[in-house]
Amino acid sequence: MSGFTSRPELRGDFGMVSSTHWLASAAGMSVLERGGNAFDAAVATGFTLQVVEPHMNGPGGEVPAVFQPAGGTPTVLCGQGPAPAAAVPDAFDGLHRIPGSGVLPATVPGAFDAWLLLLRDHGTLPLRDVLDHAIGHARRGVAMIGPVADKIAEIAKVFTRFWPSSAALYLSRGLPTAGSRHPNPALAACYQRIVEESERSARTREARIDAARAIWREGFVAEEILTSLDGPVPDSTGTPHHALLTGDDLATWSASYETPTSLDYAGHTVHKTGPWGQGPVFLQQLRLAESLGVAELDTLSPEFVHTVTEAAKLAFADREAWYGDPNFVDVPLAELTSRGYAEQRAALVDDTASAELRPGSPNGHTPFVPDPRIADAAVAGRTSEGVEIVPSGEQRGDTCHLDVVDAAGNMVSATPSGGWLHGSPVIGNLGFPLGTRGQMFWLDPRSPSVIAPGKRPRTTLSPTLVTRAGQGVLALGTPGGDQQDQWTFNFFLRVMHTGMNLQEAIDSPMFHGNSFPSSFYPREMAPAELVAESRFGERAVAELERRGHRVSVSDAWSLGRLAAVARDPGTGELCAGADPRAGQGYAAGR
Numbered sequence: 001m002s003g004f005t006s007r008p009e010l011r012g013d014f015g016m017v018s019s020t021h022w023l024a025s026a027a028g029m030s031v032l033e034r035g036g037n038a039f040d041a042a043v044a045t046g047f048t049l050q051v052v053e054p055h056m057n058g059p060g061g062e063v064p065a066v067f068q069p070a071g072g073t074p075t076v077l078c079g080q081g082p083a084p085a086a087a088v089p090d091a092f093d094g095l096h097r098i099p100g101s102g103v104l105p106a107t108v109p110g111a112f113d114a115w116l117l118l119l120r121d122h123g124t125l126p127l128r129d130v131l132d133h134a135i136g137h138a139r140r141g142v143a144m145i146g147p148v149a150d151k152i153a154e155i156a157k158v159f160t161r162f163w164p165s166s167a168a169l170y171l172s173r174g175l176p177t178a179g180s181r182h183p184n185p186a187l188a189a190c191y192q193r194i195v196e197e198s199e200r201s202a203r204t205r206e207a208r209i210d211a212a213r214a215i216w217r218e219g220f221v222a223e224e225i226l227t228s229l230d231g232p233v234p235d236s237t238g239t240p241h242h243a244l245l246t247g248d249d250l251a252t253w254s255a256s257y258e259t260p261t262s263l264d265y266a267g268h269t270v271h272k273t274g275p276w277g278q279g280p281v282f283l284q285q286l287r288l289a290e291s292l293g294v295a296e297l298d299t300l301s302p303e304f305v306h307t308v309t310e311a312a313k314l315a316f317a318d319r320e321a322w323y324g325d326p327n328f329v330d331v332p333l334a335e336l337t338s339r340g341y342a343e344q345r346a347a348l349v350d351d352t353a354s355a356e357l358r359p360g361s362p363n364g365h366t367p368f369v370p371d372p373r374i375a376d377a378a379v380a381g382r383t384s385e386g387v388e389i390v391p392s393g394e395q396r397g398d399t400c401h402l403d404v405v406d407a408a409g410n411m412v413s414a415t416p417s418g419g420w421l422h423g424s425p426v427i428g429n430l431g432f433p434l435g436t437r438g439q440m441f442w443l444d445p446r447s448p449s450v451i452a453p454g455k456r457p458r459t460t461l462s463p464t465l466v467t468r469a470g471q472g473v474l475a476l477g478t479p480g481g482d483q484q485d486q487w488t489f490n491f492f493l494r495v496m497h498t499g500m501n502l503q504e505a506i507d508s509p510m511f512h513g514n515s516f517p518s519s520f521y522p523r524e525m526a527p528a529e530l531v532a533e534s535r536f537g538e539r540a541v542a543e544l545e546r547r548g549h550r551v552s553v554s555d556a557w558s559l560g561r562l563a564a565v566a567r568d569p570g571t572g573e574l575c576a577g578a579d580p581r582a583g584q585g586y587a588a589g590r
Helices: 022-033 038-052 111-122 127-140 146-162 164-170 185-201 205-218 220-228 247-252 280-292 302-322 339-346 481-497 502-507 538-546
Strands: 010-012 015-019 063-068 075-079 256-258 261-265 268-272 402-406 411-414 464-468 471-477 511-513 529-533 550-554 563-567 574-578 586-589
Touching: 010 015, 010 586, 015 022, 015 038, 015 563, 015 574, 022 038, 022 127, 022 402, 022 586, 038 063, 038 111, 038 127, 038 185, 038 402, 038 411, 063 111, 063 464, 063 471, 075 111, 111 127, 111 205, 127 185, 127 205, 146 164, 185 205, 185 220, 205 220, 205 247, 220 247, 261 280, 268 280, 280 302, 280 339, 280 481, 302 481, 302 511, 302 529, 302 538, 402 471, 402 563, 402 574, 411 464, 411 471, 464 481, 471 481, 481 502, 481 511, 502 563, 502 574, 529 538, 538 550, 563 586, 574 586
Parallel strands: 529 550
Antiparallel strands: 010 574, 015 402, 015 586, 063 075, 063 411, 075 256, 261 268, 268 464, 402 411, 464 471, 471 563, 511 529, 563 574
16 A cells, blocks of 8 residues: 555645635745744644635634644643532433533533633734734635535534524525535634734733633633533524533633653653543553554554554453543553553453453453443434424534644644534524534443533544654544544554555555444444444455454445644755545645
């Protein structure tokens, strides 16, 4: 497979931006060309993604990032807003699971504050200059990509029946079609007003950015959010709920920096978020790969697919059993990522696919295992008025990703998500909905991810930064929920061990397993299910089925939306690749 690419790997020495939409990558590259650094470009890219991929992310969502300033140390930016102060399990009385839509699962919106914190501390440009692309696209409108039009078509009955503010924004000209130009004047006005108010209230660049953050948390944005929550709000089934989110929740939270969770592998160091995200599961898979000799396997062979899938089942079972916000729960990360523990766990992998959820017992402790009844799939239904609806469990949110590197060696990997247009009704005067990330909490008190006031949900968002000898060499990521740390893991092994360049590794056939509880409502699990692109071939599929995998053959180019950038510290050469799947991810650079 090495040598084949759907498009060339980009190479240069000035700057590289890769993201899940070409307009966002173009915005980031424009900022680099205008003298901004990688952090300025990342912020511009992130805000543009909110406009061009509203089914994937929005201002009401969240963003984790892992970054490294040139000459600095790898750092995690936590833009994951926590649960409201009123979010105790009893607030969900009568429910077995937190709903996947509406305002009840809303956490504190985190994306806006996180992007501005990064801009203030590591960027160089004024807020106006990094928001201009997003504002312009929202004001003029952008050509709607097919997936956005498809998502609106799926949820249109919910808009017209229960969410009139969403219908006013997205259905006022009829059902959108791919290629139709669609503006978001409310969002453009919101961001323009923030820029202008912040410039009137402060004189320096940094003070204006802090003023904008305050406007978001306590000014007109917060006021509009709270007004939209004054009274019960229906979810996508028409069931009304009162939001738990309050003005105090909005005013008292801010984004923050953390030390990454890191692990050395093959002469490199991989940096991920803490266990409030699923990032450490990537590191557990690396330890298992060492124990199982995965580096010696052909990455396109059934043996590789089988071994990596079985190892992933073990790591993701541990994710469900042990991961949670470390400010609230003692997560045994040192043991989970140790070689001794990996060797013990690797002994469970044999020639046969497992259909069991098998978390380990680090330090001899008993793991959390979800009640199997909670993993039952949702059943389609109707409202009391007979309107067919798509259950919120089937309306899965997705995600965006971006990576940026500049000539100085500044590097950013970020995975913005949440605030999906199908998750919650649009706040009419702001042009965006709230997020529904609270659905990732458990209500089972045994779980390390049980909901609690001020606690971060154990998110699936998982950017990756890789260093060598202390310098950033690779930034990567993908949308995909529970699949993120499976697709990126496959990509990473191919880059590390086969000699593939970034684009070759992205273009190679992908696969993932579903043999663990989903992170999203309704928490279903598909024991022994393995999804693989058809390009693996019938012979490989037959061999995997012989080993006991329930193989679901996916379209040839359907799994993943990866983005990646790289830098050679010795030569200063920069590289980038982007996924051709879905037809919208592109890299830009020179």
